[in-house]
Amino acid sequence: MKTRVLSTLVMALALLAGSPGLDGRESPKDRFTLEQELQEARERLEAFDRALNFHERKTLRQTSERDRPSLEPALRVKFDERNRLKDDLESYDRMVDLKRQLMALPGREAFASGSALLQREGEAEAVARIAVPAFGELRRHYEMIRPAILHNFFVNVGLKDEGFCWHWARDLTDRLKVLDLETFDLLWATARGGTMREHNTVVLVSKGRELQDGLVLDGWKYAGKPFWIRVTDDKKHPWKVGQYYGGGAETQH
DSSP, rough: OOHHHHHHHHHHHHHHHSSOTTTTEEEEOHHOOOOHHHHHHHHHHHHHHHHOOOHHHHHHHHHGGGGGGGGGGGHHHHHHHHHHHHHHHHHHHHHHHHHHHHHHHHHHGGSSHHHHHHHHHHHHHHHHHHHHHHHHHHHHHHHHSSSSHHHHHHHTTSSOOOOOHHHHHHHHHHHTTOOOOEEEEEEEEETTTTSSEEEEEEEETTTTTOGGGGGOOOOOTTSSSSOOEEGGOOOOOOOEOOOOSSOOOOOOO
């Protein structure tokens, strides 16, 4: 996992390295590739499906992971490869969506053209490239159980080591803060602090904007499934600016 994390971070940091000149020689299309990679992932899956015969295509689409052992060895290999291609497509789709959500945050007007726009797009893409894979990596690291509240119980009784909401907020913050963002601020948000229902998360806002203008990135909510929502659209949590910390109430969720 460490190798995967490092390679993702290197790619994200590369997006931020070297600002484009103002002479127009470098366009966003040249620098930012998530949309292109999403299209290529879609084309790879479509090409794979076209290469299957009718029986293989029908069988693979109707087979669940639970039924995989019943497949013939050759079909099992194709099943695994198709799932890998589907996972790649889903990952790129989520990264592109997160990037677009970040680009659309209030405050974007201050970065609407020229090098400022390029920098903002580069940072949004870098965040997406780190955050989306991090959901899955942290889910595996914590060995998350669904629903997440059940996982909390296992941590409380000593059957699991980590996986509280503040672990998610802490570790995602640690991964993102190395980007040293200049067009976004990375905030720690807390809802119902100091109560049995305390919840902590990461919020990204445009530089200098208030928490209410931000986007929540919550890995705990669905036990590692990527999830984000505008603060103003999250009616279940009265978010307030919190403070990064390495510990908290053991009943947090």
